[in-house]
Amino acid sequence: MRRRILITFFMFLTLTGLLAQAPLYLSCWSDGTANTLPKNRIELKLFQLSSIGLTDKLELSAHPLMMFLLPQVKLKAGWGKIAGATIASEHELIYPTFFLGVVSMKGTGGLISPEFHYPQMIAIYNGILATWGVSKNAVLTGKAGMAFSLRSGPINPYSTIDLPVIYPRLKVFYHNPEIDLGFDFRWRVLSCFGWQFSGESFIFPGTTNNVFFENRSALGYYSKKQTLHIELGYKLCYGIYPSGPQLHLLPLLDVALGIPAVRKQ
Amino acid sequence: MTPRLSKIIFRITAIAAVLSAMVVLFSCEPLATGFESTEEAIYLTAQHPVTPPDTFTVIKVMTWNIRFGAARIPWFGDACGDRVVLTTDEVYSSLQGIADKINELQPDILLLQEVDLNSKRSDYINQLSWLMDHTYFGYAVYGSQWKAQFIPSDGLGRMDEGNVILARWKISDASRIQLDLRGDQDKLTRFFYERCCMVRAKIGIPGTDHLYIVNIHASAFATDDTKHKHILAFKQELDRLNNTGNWFFAGGDLNTLPPGSDSTDYCEEDMCPGESFHHSYDDPLHKDGSNYTPEKDWLTSFYNDYKPAVTLERYHQDQERFFTHTTRPEHFWDRTLDHLFTNAEWVENSGNVRQEATKLSDHAPLIATFRLPQTRKK
Numbered sequence: 001m002r003r004r005i006l007i008t009f010f011m012f013l014t015l016t017g018l019l020a021q022a023p024l025y026l027s028c029w030s031d032g033t034a035n036t037l038p039k040n041r042i043e044l045k046l047f048q049l050s051s052i053g054l055t056d057k058l059e060l061s062a063h064p065l066m067m068f069l070l071p072q073v074k075l076k077a078g079w080g081k082i083a084g085a086t087i088a089s090e091h092e093l094i095y096p097t098f099f100l101g102v103v104s105m106k107g108t109g110g111l112i113s114p115e116f117h118y119p120q121m122i123a124i125y126n127g128i129l130a131t132w133g134v135s136k137n138a139v140l141t142g143k144a145g146m147a148f149s150l151r152s153g154p155i156n157p158y159s160t161i162d163l164p165v166i167y168p169r170l171k172v173f174y175h176n177p178e179i180d181l182g183f184d185f186r187w188r189v190l191s192c193f194g195w196q197f198s199g200e201s202f203i204f205p206g207t208t209n210n211v212f213f214e215n216r217s218a219l220g221y222y223s224k225k226q227t228l229h230i231e232l233g234y235k236l237c238y239g240i241y242p243s244g245p246q247l248h249l250l251p252l253l254d255v256a257l258g259i260p261a262v263r264k265q
Numbered sequence: 266m267t268p269r270l271s272k273i274i275f276r277i278t279a280i281a282a283v284l285s286a287m288v289v290l291f292s293c294e295p296l297a298t299g300f301e302s303t304e305e306a307i308y309l310t311a312q313h314p315v316t317p318p319d320t321f322t323v324i325k326v327m328t329w330n331i332r333f334g335a336a337r338i339p340w341f342g343d344a345c346g347d348r349v350v351l352t353t354d355e356v357y358s359s360l361q362g363i364a365d366k367i368n369e370l371q372p373d374i375l376l377l378q379e380v381d382l383n384s385k386r387s388d389y390i391n392q393l394s395w396l397m398d399h400t401y402f403g404y405a406v407y408g409s410q411w412k413a414q415f416i417p418s419d420g421l422g423r424m425d426e427g428n429v430i431l432a433r434w435k436i437s438d439a440s441r442i443q444l445d446l447r448g449d450q451d452k453l454t455r456f457f458y459e460r461c462c463m464v465r466a467k468i469g470i471p472g473t474d475h476l477y478i479v480n481i482h483a484s485a486f487a488t489d490d491t492k493h494k495h496i497l498a499f500k501q502e503l504d505r506l507n508n509t510g511n512w513f514f515a516g517g518d519l520n521t522l523p524p525g526s527d528s529t530d531y532c533e534e535d536m537c538p539g540e541s542f543h544h545s546y547d548d549p550l551h552k553d554g555s556n557y558t559p560e561k562d563w564l565t566s567f568y569n570d571y572k573p574a575v576t577l578e579r580y581h582q583d584q585e586r587f588f589t590h591t592t593r594p595e596h597f598w599d600r601t602l603d604h605l606f607t608n609a610e611w612v613e614n615s616g617n618v619r620q621e622a623t624k625l626s627d628h629a630p631l632i633a634t635f636r637l638p639q640t641r642k643k
Contacts, residue, residue, distance in 0.1 A: 106341075106419055108453070113341075113349035113420025158350045162385060162422055163415055243389040243423050 032184045032198065033141045034088035034129035036078040040261035047254050049074060053261065070099040076129075085130040090145065092125040096170065104159075111161050119153035123172050127180060138187040143200070147178040164237035164248040168202040168212035175210075179203040194220045196233070212239035218252055229256040297457050298412035306406040306439035306464050309393060314403025317373070317433035319471055323612055326574075326635045327372035328603055330482070330518040330590075330628035333381040333426060334359040334392055337594040337624055341419060343485075344594055344627065345537035349420045353388045360392060362625045364399040370619065370632055374468065375402065375431040376480040378518045378628075382407070385422030393429055402431040406466050408441030410482060411459035418457065428464045428480045428517065439466035444481075444498055449489040461495055463502060463517075473637050477506050479515035486554040492520060496563050503571065507608045512638045516574070516605035518628065521560045523580050523601055524568060531555040534599055535592045555592075557600075567606050574605035574616030574633035587618050589629045597623065603631045610636040 037043065037053030044050045049061040049072065057078035066072070074092040081087070097118050104112035127145020134140045149172045157174060161167060172178040182200035189195055197217045204210040218233025233252040238245070332340075336359040339346025367375065380396075381387040393407055409427040416424055430436065444461040463481040470476060479502055483495040496519060506513045522529060532542040535555040541547050568577055575587050580601070588598035598620055605616065615634035622629050 104420065108418050110419045110421075111417055115347055115349055116420070158352065158388070243383050243385070 032186065032196070033139060034078065034086040034131035036076055036088060038261050042259040043256055044259065045254060045256040048256075051076075069102065071095045082130075085132050088129045088131075090125070090127045090129065092123075092147075094123045094125075095121070096123070096173065097121050100159075100170075103161075111163075112159055116156050116159035118159070119151045119155060121149055121151045121155070121173050123147050123149040125178075125180075134185075137189075138185070141184040141186075143180065143182040143184065145180040147172045147180065148176045149173045160242065162241050162243060164239065164246070164250065165214070165235070167241055168214075168239055171202070171204055171212075175204045175207045177205070179205065192221055192224065194222065196220065196231070202239075209240040209242065212237070214238075216252065226260065227258045229258065230254070296414050297416075298409070300409075300441065300443050300460060300462070302443050303440050304443075306408045306441045306466065308436065308439060309397065309405040309407065311397045311403045311405075315401040315433070317403070321637070322639075323634050323636050324373035324470070325371060325632060326374050326376075326514055326605060327367075327370060327630050327632040328376040328378075328480070328516045328518070328605055329363075329630035330378040330603065330626060331363050331380060331392075332626040332628065333379050333384065333387050334363070334390070335387070336362070336626065339594050340386075344592055346594075350385060350422075351387050353390070356387045356390050356392075357395075359625065360390070360395055361399070364396055366619070366622050366625060366630065367396070367400050370630065371401075372632060373433050374478060374514075375429075376478065376517055377429040377431065378480070378482040379426055380407070380429045382409070382425040382427070384424045384426060385420075386424070389423070397431070400431075401433070403433055404436045405429055405431045406436050406439035406464060408439075408462050408464035408480075410462045413457050416457045418454075426459070428462060428482050430464055430466050430478050430480050432468055432478075434471075435469040436466045437469060438477075439464065442498075442502065444483070445491055445494040447484060447487045447489070447491045449487060449491070463499060465502065465506075470637065472639070473512070475511045476638070477511050477513040477515075479503065479506070479513060479517075481515070481517040481519065483518065483520045485518075485520045488549070488553055493560070493563060496521065500566060503567075503606065503608070507571075512607075512609045514605060514607040514609070514635055516603070516631070518602055519564070519604050520554070520602050521563050522557045523573075523575075523577060523604070524562055524565045525577060525581055526557070526561075526601070527584055528600070529556070529558040529561060531557070531592075531600060534596075564604070567604070571606040571608050572611055574607075574611050574631060575618075576616075579614065579616070586620075588620070589618050589631055590627060592627060594627075598629055603628055605631055605633055607635060609638045612636055 036057055036059040037051055039053045039056045041053045049063050051059050051061040054060050059076040061074040062072060072094045074090060077089050079087040097120050100118045104114050104116055106114050125145055125147040127143060129141055129143050131139050131141040155174060161170060180202055184198040186196045187194060200214045202212040215236040218231040220229060220231035222229045231254050235250045235252050237248045334356040335351055338348050340348050381392050383389050383391060393405060397405060407427050407429050409425055411424050411426040413424045415422055442463040442465060446455055446460060450458060461482060461484050463479055465477060465479045468476050468478055481499050484492040503513060503515055532552040532555045535552050536542060542550060542552050580587050587601050589601050589603040591599045612634035617632055619630045619632060
């Protein structure tokens with residue numbers, strides 16, 4: 001029973017983390033844009049990856065709890081301004097084998113049939129972000145990237161989790177490569193409130209069910225000292241799943257704590 | 266960015282946001298589907314319906330639980346197996362066998378149970394459409410009894426399974442009638458679990474008016490009085506049709522034995538490795554869905570009030586000949602769970618279980634010849 005509760009808790013973290021993704025744009029909150037955290041600033045997020053500024057141009061992200069179940073590490077490197085746009089690159093590594101093994105079980109919580117076994121697998125993602133200032137209080141980010149996976153053996157094609165958000169993100173382990181294209185628009189409407197609207201597509205060339213699209217919109221509150229961020233919104237997912245085309249509407253909630261960098265005088 | 270470009274971006278974003286909001290408003294699909302007590306069944310018509318004969322006095326009627334195309338694969342839920350998700354080849358191979366058997370037996374009206382339309386376990390194959398494309402039936406109605414976007418248990422995932430009536434003739438007034446939900450499950454399990462139902466429809470056979478069909482799949486594993494409620498609701502529906510001047514034939518997988526069956530406890534036959542029953546220390550004492558002893562008389566009123574396709578007299582003479590089910594993949598049929606009744610007439614001794622179909626499902630088809638009533642029921 002205790003194991004099931006723990007698994008359920010971690011699954012909740014995983015799923016909500018996938019839904020939550022990025023907070024609204026502020027000078028310090030960097031996610032979703034080409035901005036990087038200032039050196040030593042830490043952002044602890046309830047559901048999504050937490051981040052730390054290693055230098056002013058290098059940011060490392062991982063989930064402190066989910067690290068043990070679904071290891072995922074992301075490095076964002078800022079490349080400065082080119083032709084008026086802030087440019088950054090993202091490099092991510094995901095190891096899902098352990099997580100998939102855990103949710104492949106009998107009874108409640110079994111997202112995958114226990115008849116399936118997974119090889120050792122990793123996915124590597126590399127992408128580029130470009131952020132433009134649209135106005136004084138709004139930014140637009142364009143995003144493009146590519147992911148591919150490596151496996152130690154074959155994977156059963158029926159072992160997929162056919163759920164929105166999860167299915168497109170795990171599809172790369174079944175079909176290489178994955179191409180991501182997206183945009184992100186953030187607007188600080190009032191000093192403490194903002195609005196975010198984004199779209200992201202996952203494309204798998206050479207497969208039949210090859211396009212997934214996610215639209216996300218959220219209203220966010222952020223404290224003046226940039227120590228607290230709360231956002232509430234929705235995520236709309238469309239894709240051609242093994243069962244056919246589907247549209248899903250999902251709620252979105254996330255809370256993030258910002259720990260400012262302590263600069264030596 | 267230039268102010269003009271900024272304006273364009275703001276406008277495009279605003280339009281996209283409005284469009285998204287509109288999609289959001291129309292995109293809500295429940296995680297698990299609930300049903301009204303009675304609602305319209307889903308109608309399907311074959312792309313190229315075969316013209317039925319127009320002069321006849323009898324028709325062949327068949328009921329068959331096709332086990333979602335799983336044939337005799339040891340599925341985890343009903344056969345002590347470890348399989349959950351079937352492959353495309355397995356499902357198509359099984360459906361081909363089922364279609365071949367249907368085409369061989371040529372029933373005019375077919376009652377099917379456990380037909381998957383869009384389920385992960387059967388590779389999302391629309392089994393009803395496939396069967397219509399590979400048999401001669403022109404018309405069908407479907408009532409879902411297990412529908413969920415995603416069942417987070419045992420890797421079941423998406424599920425849409427139900428009862429079907431297939432016919433050569435047009436079907437009208439088709440309803441899905443909800444049966445009681447199981448009372449022996451916790452709320453979460455019940456939310457995602459199957460919702461047993463009956464499908465009732467009127468059949469438009471030339472020269473015969475007021476002929477109804479009722480197809481039921483009663484609960485298999487309920488440990489409380491749910492199954493009894495299902496059978497009582499089925500009887501009540503047949504009585505209502507009978508008392509309102511209609512002819513009917515009705516049946517399906519009632520998941521209970523005819524009265525006077527020699528064997529009523531199948532716990533040992535159905536026992537999986539590692540299980541134990543019938544000892545004072547066993548909890549539960551009986552395997553869920555395998556002990557029919559308390560149900561000995563549940564069908565008596567059907568046999569008393571209506572005409573069964575297989576009379577009790579014939580059944581008692583040779584019970585094994587009319588067995589329709591077994592849970593054991595490698596075993597021959599060992600009990601009778603499938604039934605057909607009418608308030609009109611069956612051609613004498615026409616009721617027969619096609620027991621040779623051992624490899625196509627865990628149920629054998631029951632077929633009988635129905636004499637079409639030439640007059641309006643009084």
